Amino acid sequence: MGLLFFLALLFGASCAQLTENFYDQTCPRLPNIVRQEVKRAIETDIRAGAKLIRFHFHDCFVQGCDGSVLLEDAPGIDSELNGQGNLGIQGLEIVDAIKAAVESECPGVVSCADVLALAAKQSVDVQGGPSWRVLFGRRDSRTANRTGADELPSPFETLEPLKKKFEAVGLDSTDLVALSGAHTFGRSRCMFFSGRFSNFNGTGQPDPTLDPAYRQELERGCTDGETRVNFDPTTPDTFDKNYYTNLQANRGLLTSDQVLFSTPGADTIEIVNRLGSREGTFFRQFRVSMIKMGNIRPLTGNQGEIRRNCRRVNELGGEAGHDVM
Ligand code: HEM
Secondary structure (H helix, E strand, O other): OOOHHHEEEEEEHHHOOEEEOOOOOOOOOHHHHHHHHHHHHHHHHHHHHHHHHHHHHHHHHOOOOOOOOHOOOOOOOOOOOOHHOOOOOOOOOHHHHHHHHHHHHHHOOOOOOHHHHHHHHHHHOOOOOOOEEEEEEOEEEOOOOOHHHOOOOOOOOOOOHHHHHOOOOOOHHHHHHHHHHHOEEEEEEHHOOOOHHOOOOOOOOOOOOOHHHHHHHHHHOOOOOOOOEEOOOOOOOOOOOOOHEEEEEEEOOOHHHHHHHHHOOOHHHHHHHHHOOOOHHHHHHHHHHHHHHHHHOOEOOOEEEEOOOOOOOOOOOOOOOOHHH
């Protein structure tokens, strides 16, 4: 009985506050507004959706899904955008455009953290992936956590440290494999994987878990470290299960991708095989894991604020001053 009560408390504290209908009265057209803006962005930049879901991931992993990743340097704010894991991240202006469209119809109502969660969902949907019911009610932080952004999962990491970073935010091996499936679209700069081409980890040899023909293709494509290459060489801009079939063929782009399949004895191998076997299986798990990621330590109730401009906190003492806890 005591345990049940404790579990109820825990559950209540972690995710019960986010709800599907949070904006039904205050911004009923929110999904349409965001969808229209996401579609518009993708029409001019095929990578827009990939950029948006990555922002949501980087937001949630650093002090919870609270929009902190979007804050720029300011007095008292050491921007996460300067953290190791965010260097060179793109798409802030796309978030601005979506937020501006939302503000013009529902001023001061929808948080930047919720905008990211919804934009991530719409992006996957528009690119052919699954759809899920986004939960809302997150509020925006008035702080950033630069150190947290230095510690985001790294492309050079092996399986155990990756698993630990996911576990630290309540995500298990299945979530790690499913969410990594987002690398079915978007690009990566060569600097994050070119170390696999030769003298990998000081062995004098290329990474043995990188298919030689694919390696040569990548080497040809990588004119310098800043060049961007497709994550998925088969269907670069479509959200599908090919990420997993690529891993099975030693065609994962980053070390952090390939280790999911190539680490001897790992529990993730069977998960890669399962999610790669049928698109529906991947899509079902991706939905579950995205909702789980979106529930990481949100600010709710009267915590934080509803930022008007996602790049900075609202002025204290202004009309939003009462929002601050
Ligand atoms: C497992 C740990 C992960 C690592 C180490 C990792 C690392 C990276 C790196 C290095 C890039 C390329 C960045 C650049 O070139 O500037 C990238 C891009 C991307 N990541 Fe991840 N990632 C991880 C998990 C995730 C997750 C969980 C998601 C979403 C659910 C995600 C979505 C994306 C997308 C869509 C892109 C392409 C963005 C673009 O085209 O601009 N990643 N990731």
